[in-house]
Amino acid sequence: MRDFRKYSVWEQSHNLVLKVYILTNKFPNDERFGLTSQIRRAATSIPTNICEGCAKISEKEFARYLGISFGSCQEVEYLIYLAKDLGYLSMEIYDTFQVEIVSIKKQLYQLIKTLNAVD
Known part of the structure; x- marks a missing residue:
């Protein structure tokens, strides 16, 4: 069985979730059940699916869960973009998140490819 904690992509995605929670605390209260909830769920899905994939026996199954994580990264990337366009975060904060999300996506892509x- 794989230990998810040994994957740097898991650690980086976990840190992204922590940052997303801090960021979304500053969103308007009327977004609590909208954008805030959706971005938190999508961000949490990234490391969660890495963890779940680590419990799978075959490389193919593990890769499938990493693919789900990759899709969640795409979702977070868009939701951060939307939050920027709605004026909930600055361009500087957006750029910081964008760099981190792209880094996670690259790592996931390489691991999936490997x-x-x-198989």
């Missing part, structure tokens, strides 16, 4: 090459 796992798929094994």
Whole structure:
């Protein structure tokens, strides 16, 4: 069984979730059940699916869960973009999140590619 804590992409995505929670605390209260909830769920899905994938026996199954994480990254990337356009965060904060999300996506992509090459 794989230990999810040994994957740097898991650690980075976990840190992203912590930052998303801090960021969304500053969103308007009327977004609590809208954008705030959705971005938190999408962000949390990234490390959660890495963890769940680590419990799978085959490389193919693990890669499938990493693919779900990748999709959640895409979702977070858009939701951060939307929050910027709605004026909930500055361009500077947006850029910081964008760099981090792209880094996570690159790591996931490389890991998926490696796992798929094994099968």
